[in-house]
Amino acid sequence: MTVDVKEPVIYSGFFITVSFVRSFCYNKETERKRYESRSFGGGDTMNYGELKKTDIANGIGVRVTLFVSGCTHHCPGCFQPETWDFAYGQKYTWETEMEIIEALKPGYVKGLTLLGGEPFEPANQRELVYLLRRINNEMPKKTIWCYTGYTLETDLLKESRARCAVTDEMLSRIDVLVDGEFVQAKKDITLRFRGSSNQRIIDLKATLAEGRTVLYKFPDE
Numbered sequence: 001m002t003v004d005v006k007e008p009v010i011y012s013g014f015f016i017t018v019s020f021v022r023s024f025c026y027n028k029e030t031e032r033k034r035y036e037s038r039s040f041g042g043g044d045t046m047n048y049g050e051l052k053k054t055d056i057a058n059g060i061g062v063r064v065t066l067f068v069s070g071c072t073h074h075c076p077g078c079f080q081p082e083t084w085d086f087a088y089g090q091k092y093t094w095e096t097e098m099e100i101i102e103a104l105k106p107g108y109v110k111g112l113t114l115l116g117g118e119p120f121e122p123a124n125q126r127e128l129v130y131l132l133r134r135i136n137n138e139m140p141k142k143t144i145w146c147y148t149g150y151t152l153e154t155d156l157l158k159e160s161r162a163r164c165a166v167t168d169e170m171l172s173r174i175d176v177l178v179d180g181e182f183v184q185a186k187k188d189i190t191l192r193f194r195g196s197s198n199q200r201i202i203d204l205k206a207t208l209a210e211g212r213t214v215l216y217k218f219p220d221e
């Protein structure tokens with residue numbers, strides 16, 4: 001009598017594949033439910049205009065850049081006034097978040113840059129804080145840059161229209177903050193990663209740790 005060993009092997013391979021696909025789908029479904037049950041956010045609080053997956057113009061190295069919608073600064077000479085409208089672009093959803101997480105995975109991608117519009121409008125902070133939390137937890141080596149028209153000391157660290165329940169957490173999760181409104185009279189196209197000379201590139205981790213504003217030092221300086 002001969003024993004056919006191929007069948008059990010085929011069956012076990014089949015069951016391993018099925019259980020892998022099931023657990024993958026389950027995890028995705030669990031993640032989606034968790035996203036949709038957030039106390040705020042959850043896909044109906046923020047729009048975005050563009051998602052760039054290999055951007056080298058907005059921070060050090062190759063970066064994923066998210067241009068969120070909505071800005072109340074209305075700086076004269078703003079290079080994209082269409083993004084002032086909170087309804088501009090498309091809805092930021094769970095799929096968008098997953099797309100960003102996937103885009104960040106390759107080793108050559110240094111991190112995420114948030115631009116706008118205004119990432120620090122409270123409605124946007126309440127959505128973005130979840131994304132930053134995920135990136136910090138799941139890929140701690142990726143850096144986070146954020147552009148804001150608000151000024152760190154007077155608007156983000158003190159009571160202002162920008163402050164909300166998650167502002168401190170947002171700040172704690174950002175590595176580099178480019179702050180200040182765009183001022184047309186101070187526009188300078190030779191500046192690196194900023195539009196006008198009043199804007200500052202701040203090392204936010206060092207600033208919060210030392211309790212004083214520390215400007216970012218470029219690695220090649």
Ligand code: SF4
Nearest residue numbers: 071074075078117149
């Ligand atoms: S903060 Fe930025 S997006 Fe908002 S108006 Fe000023 S330049 Fe435009």
